[in-house]
Amino acid sequence: MVQGYVNLNTERNKEWLQEYVDNWVTFFKKQTDTGKVADYIPKLEDADPNALGITIIGKHGTQIRSGDLDIPFSIQSISKVLSFIVACMDRGLTYVLHRVDVEPTGEAFNSIMHLEINNPKRPFNPMVNSGAITISSLLNGKTSDQKLEPIFALLEKMIGYRPELDVEVYESERDTSMRNRAIGYYLLEEGYLESDLGVTLETYFKQCSINITTDDLARIGLVLSNDGFHPDTGEVIIPRNVTRIAKSLMLTCGMYDASGKFAAYVGIPAKSGVSGGILAVVPPRVRDNDLPFLDGCGIGVFGPALDKQGNSIAGIKLLRHIANSWDMSLF
Numbered sequence: 001m002v003q004g005y006v007n008l009n010t011e012r013n014k015e016w017l018q019e020y021v022d023n024w025v026t027f028f029k030k031q032t033d034t035g036k037v038a039d040y041i042p043k044l045e046d047a048d049p050n051a052l053g054i055t056i057i058g059k060h061g062t063q064i065r066s067g068d069l070d071i072p073f074s075i076q077s078i079s080k081v082l083s084f085i086v087a088c089m090d091r092g093l094t095y096v097l098h099r100v101d102v103e104p105t106g107e108a109f110n111s112i113m114h115l116e117i118n119n120p121k122r123p124f125n126p127m128v129n130s131g132a133i134t135i136s137s138l139l140n141g142k143t144s145d146q147k148l149e150p151i152f153a154l155l156e157k158m159i160g161y162r163p164e165l166d167v168e169v170y171e172s173e174r175d176t177s178m179r180n181r182a183i184g185y186y187l188l189e190e191g192y193l194e195s196d197l198g199v200t201l202e203t204y205f206k207q208c209s210i211n212i213t214t215d216d217l218a219r220i221g222l223v224l225s226n227d228g229f230h231p232d233t234g235e236v237i238i239p240r241n242v243t244r245i246a247k248s249l250m251l252t253c254g255m256y257d258a259s260g261k262f263a264a265y266v267g268i269p270a271k272s273g274v275s276g277g278i279l280a281v282v283p284p285r286v287r288d289n290d291l292p293f294l295d296g297c298g299i300g301v302f303g304p305a306l307d308k309q310g311n312s313i314a315g316i317k318l319l320r321h322i323a324n325s326w327d328m329s330l331f
């Protein structure tokens with residue numbers, strides 16, 4: 001009863017919501033100049049630094065889309081959420097969490113330092129590179145393509161089509177990523193890798209190079225908001241206990257070393273990537289009936305100009321502004 005009323009409310013205000021988001025996209029787009037596109041993976045430098053786009057999709061299909069849309073970009077670190085989910089579904093939660101912890105690091109995503117100081121030297125969490133590379137090694141299969149297959153299959157179920165690999169981005173990272181190789185060797189020495197190092201890194205670089213759009217991210221967010229249930233197909237595609245941990249990891253470790261601030265000031269699970277994407281999950285909440293998307297929604301943002309932590313500089317501000325205005329915080 002209440003849900004029906006809330007949904008009608010969002011529908012009734014759709015035009016107003018669209019105009020509201022359009023205005024704020026225009027406002028924050030001006031701030032893209034203050035950030036910088038990632039260049040440590042050379043191919044990422046081709047992105048338009050002034051692009052900014054957002055898609056919001058609600059449980060009953062309401063969509064707000066604004067700004068620079070339909071620009072495919074590589075998923076980068078956002079893939080860490082998917083590989084973690086797939087590893088847990090294939091290998092079991094306990095097995096996976098025995099090899100990768102769930103503690104925030106407060107350090108850069110590609111730091112090696114925390115591996116050195118931790119005892120046992122287990123990666124802190126699956127959202128930093130050491131944890132994600134370990135997770136890539138746990139995926140079933142002997143070749144990188146076999147390991148990636150369930151990630152593609154999960155994505156296809158979530159977004160309705162099979163996304164493509166950006167081969168140029170993949171080769172660009174493969175040929176330059178000395179730090180990830182160093183992390184890989186470190187993990188190999190400590191006994192955390194379950195697959196050949198070359199195959200593991202190939203899998204990791206490829207999963208980061210899958211092309212997606214803001215619409216795709218919003219659909220992924222919507223499925224996570226619904227605890228793994230896809231509202232369009234009526235299928236449970238991820239077990240609830242796995243989505244619960246994935247969302248906790250996004251909340252505590254998803255926004256690089258700005259995760260604490262994002263949790264405090266925005267309060268929703270989110271994961272960003274160095275190509276400028278942000279996946280955000282707004283769970284259903286009990287609030288004033290005038291608020292939009294009370295049934296929960298998924299949000300996808302794209303803005304390649306990054307801040308010092310590696311988050312989309314305008315994207316994070318846009319997301320924060322909308323989430324605060326519409327009281328989307330978990331708390």
Ligand code: GLU
Nearest residue numbers: 076077109208273274275
């Ligand atoms: N492929 C990137 C790397 O490992 C992902 C980084 C990110 O998006 O945070 O450096």
